[in-house]
Amino acid sequence: MRHILINKSIPIRFMISFMILGCIAPLLIHPAKAKNLSADLDQHLIKINTGFTGSDVLLFGTVDSAGDILVTIKGPPRDMEITKKKFFWGIWVRDQEVKYSMISSFYYHAISSPNALLLPVSNLKRHRIGVENIYFPDLPNVDSNALAGFKKGLIKAKIKDQSYRVEPGRIERRGDNLFRLSVHFPADVPVGTYMVETLLIKDDQVISAQTTPLFISKVGVNSKIYYLAHKYPAFFGIGAIFLAVSLGYLANVTVKAFIRRLTH
Amino acid sequence: MFTVYLPIAEMSVNFIALIALGSVVGFLSGVFGVGGGFLMTPLLIFMGIPAPIAVASGLNQIVASSVSGVIPHWTRGNVDLVMAMVLLVGGMAGSGAGILLFNYIKSLGQIDLLIKLSYVILLCTIGSLMILESKKTINRQKKAGPIIRSKLHRHNWMHGLPNKIRFRKSNLYISIYPPLVIGFLIGVMTAIMGVGGGFLMIPAMIYFLGMPTLMVVGTSLLQIIIVSAGTTFMQAYYNQSVDITLSLILIIGGVVGAQFGSLIAPRLKGEMLRYYFSLIVTGLGLILLINLLWPPANNYFVNEITPLSDIEISLE
Numbered sequence: 001m002r003h004i005l006i007n008k009s010i011p012i013r014f015m016i017s018f019m020i021l022g023c024i025a026p027l028l029i030h031p032a033k034a035k036n037l038s039a040d041l042d043q044h045l046i047k048i049n050t051g052f053t054g055s056d057v058l059l060f061g062t063v064d065s066a067g068d069i070l071v072t073i074k075g076p077p078r079d080m081e082i083t084k085k086k087f088f089w090g091i092w093v094r095d096q097e098v099k100y101s102m103i104s105s106f107y108y109h110a111i112s113s114p115n116a117l118l119l120p121v122s123n124l125k126r127h128r129i130g131v132e133n134i135y136f137p138d139l140p141n142v143d144s145n146a147l148a149g150f151k152k153g154l155i156k157a158k159i160k161d162q163s164y165r166v167e168p169g170r171i172e173r174r175g176d177n178l179f180r181l182s183v184h185f186p187a188d189v190p191v192g193t194y195m196v197e198t199l200l201i202k203d204d205q206v207i208s209a210q211t212t213p214l215f216i217s218k219v220g221v222n223s224k225i226y227y228l229a230h231k232y233p234a235f236f237g238i239g240a241i242f243l244a245v246s247l248g249y250l251a252n253v254t255v256k257a258f259i260r261r262l263t264h
Numbered sequence: 265m266f267t268v269y270l271p272i273a274e275m276s277v278n279f280i281a282l283i284a285l286g287s288v289v290g291f292l293s294g295v296f297g298v299g300g301g302f303l304m305t306p307l308l309i310f311m312g313i314p315a316p317i318a319v320a321s322g323l324n325q326i327v328a329s330s331v332s333g334v335i336p337h338w339t340r341g342n343v344d345l346v347m348a349m350v351l352l353v354g355g356m357a358g359s360g361a362g363i364l365l366f367n368y369i370k371s372l373g374q375i376d377l378l379i380k381l382s383y384v385i386l387l388c389t390i391g392s393l394m395i396l397e398s399k400k401t402i403n404r405q406k407k408a409g410p411i412i413r414s415k416l417h418r419h420n421w422m423h424g425l426p427n428k429i430r431f432r433k434s435n436l437y438i439s440i441y442p443p444l445v446i447g448f449l450i451g452v453m454t455a456i457m458g459v460g461g462g463f464l465m466i467p468a469m470i471y472f473l474g475m476p477t478l479m480v481v482g483t484s485l486l487q488i489i490i491v492s493a494g495t496t497f498m499q500a501y502y503n504q505s506v507d508i509t510l511s512l513i514l515i516i517g518g519v520v521g522a523q524f525g526s527l528i529a530p531r532l533k534g535e536m537l538r539y540y541f542s543l544i545v546t547g548l549g550l551i552l553l554i555n556l557l558w559p560p561a562n563n564y565f566v567n568e569i570t571p572l573s574d575i576e577i578s579l580e
Binding site for chain 2: 093190222229237241
């Protein structure tokens with residue numbers, strides 16, 4: 001056998017070409033399935049600079065089959081310390097504390113029609129739709145009743161400062177295929193990477209999904225100041241004092257000249 | 265529009281409100297000679313700025329306004345360097361101790377409580393004393409003409425204390441312990457509440473130490489500059505709570521306001537003003553007290569920790 005194969009020697013060129021074709025072939029062969037859903041944002045970077053009062057982001061896209069659209073926006077994961085306060089001798093003081101790691105710091109969702117939310121609960125949980133389905137890891141060290149209280153308190157606090165929004169926004173549809181959604185991010189949103197997930201829902205099932213990122217970051221002077229203050233605190237402290245002393249001296253000098261000009 | 269973003273406090277505030285706050289407090293300090301910090305910090309807390317950041321950033325502003333204020337006294341030679349030196353040795357020790365206490369209470373999570381409670385006690389006490397004093401002065405003014413201030417600095421027990429040194433400029437030969445203790449207490453207050461302490465130091469210097477009134481303002485200002493600067497540094501170093509943008513706006517407002525205040529001061533009737541001022545101070549203390557006692561809407565408080573890496577992403 002081996003004897004015969006060696007005699008039938010295939011030129012190296014052909015072997016290499018077949019190997020290359022073999023690698024590329026899977027990439028060239030598409031399943032003949034059209035893309036149901038595509039979505040994008042009008043900007044992927046929100047810059048927080050001085051005078052930032054909030055920003056509006058436009059999500060837009062197309063669907064090529066019937067169905068409802070649902071969008072969820074989840075903010076960057078953060079460690080959160082939740083402290084329970086209790087009434088002590090007439091004043092509210094801190095009592096117990098629980099620390100969660102990597103919880104979404106922001107939550108928002110929007111729907112094209114109320115039908116989008118008629119998914120079975122397991123689907124809602126899997127895609128983390130709704131404030132009550134945000135991922136909270138189990139904390140085995142903490143008593144489960146107390147933990148339920150802490151979780152409820154955390155969600156209540158986040159709803160109050162509007163980083164968790166309960167009311168869904170409305171996705172507008174234009175014609176059969178186009179949709180758009182405008183989302184407002186207020187001035188005090190957490191910085192970091194946000195994940196914007198768009199779902200196409202049909203017959204109580206998620207048939208298509210697309211995720212796109214949104215970055216919110218402090219740029220320019222603000223991020224540099226924050227960074228300096230935390231990375232080089234001694235230098236920052238000396239700088240602050242130097243600024244204060246110089247401005248104090250400068251103020252005195254300028255005002256003296258000003259008064260002299262007034263009284264002459 | 266008129267909002268400015270404070271990078272360390274991580275919030276946006278109304279720029280006009282901040283400048284107005286700095287100017288009003290500066291104006292009052294220009295009129296009365298003192299009274300910057302202890303009004304500034306509680307008002308900043310009311311604006312929503314977290315208490316530790318209000319304390320540290322306000323302190324930075326006090327450095328600026330005290331530098332501006334000390335120069336005219338210095339040029340006229342009304343600063344007793346020796347006394348200032350003793351006061352500030354006590355002050356640095358006090359602020360060091362104060363910062364240790366501050367950091368300890370902060371680690372317990374009760375720093376908000378400490379700051380607000382200290383202010384309630386301070387403002388209500390000072391305010392009530394001022395109300396009584398100014399009312400007495402007004403009543404006496406209605407009855408007789410000018411006020412004769414009695415000589416109150418004959419404290420004989422103090423003259424028996426050891427380690428006396430000569431304070432040439434103030435014409436005093438007293439023990440170093442009273443100024444050290446006064447400086448120490450003021451230093452602790454500076455660290456915890458972000459006040460310069462002049463409003464306490466000046467009466468203490470006049471009545472306890474027997475210093476001539478002419479020397480008192482300049483000397484106390486010098487002490488305030490050094491101790492406040494040192495405390496600002498420590499707050500920046502240990503707690504990263506000095507918001508330079510906030511300080512800058514307050515400094516500009518404060519300096520402008522102070523100059524207007526000292527211009528108008530001679531033309532105002534001091535006694536009535538002091539009375540209204542004392543009402544404001546006491547009122548502020550009471551409002552803070554109510555703020556402490558009022559049950560919160562949600563008795564769970566959330567502290568989100570922003571990792572530095574999320575900030576670093578944005579730096580090119």
